[in-house]
């Protein structure tokens with residue numbers, strides 16, 4: 660049963676852009692994702708935000724970006740890099756109001772840079 664589910668999920672990751680597991684807490688979604696990503700080729704970026712993280716800006720992003728090599732961040736334009744570094748609490752926040760939009764653009768850009776070299780799997784566990 661689980662083998663069949665894993666095969667279907669692998670197809671979802673390769674033939675399509677992604678796969679969504681849903682169901683009640685404790686049904687085994689996180690364990691399944693770990694099994695799925697254990698043999699994934701490429702970079703796996705994962706976040707598992709808890710309820711307590713809901714009020715913390717960019718809490719999930721901190722975990723996702725943690726495994727992105729610094730060289731990818733260095734490839735960003737300075738304005739985007741500074742905004743992302745600020746969101747990750749690695750640098751001062753930009754003085755103007757463009758920061759939040761710049762963070763979004765920076766995340767897209769850095770994922771593009773990362774995905775140019777090898778496959779990237781984004782795991783958002785416990786999205787609700």
Ligand SMILES: Nc1ncnc2c1ncn2[C@@H]1O[C@H](COP(=O)(O)OP(=O)(O)O)[C@@H](O)[C@H]1O
Nearest residue numbers: 661682683684685686687688689690691692785
């Ligand atoms: N295939 C499985 N066989 C036995 N136990 C499992 C299996 N999948 C999950 N579990 C156990 O069930 C519990 C909940 O699994 P988890 O993946 O955290 O659920 P969810 O993410 O859906 O809330 C964990 O203690 C896990 O060890």
Ligand SMILES: [Mg+2]
Nearest residue numbers: 688689784785
């Ligand atoms: Mg879970």
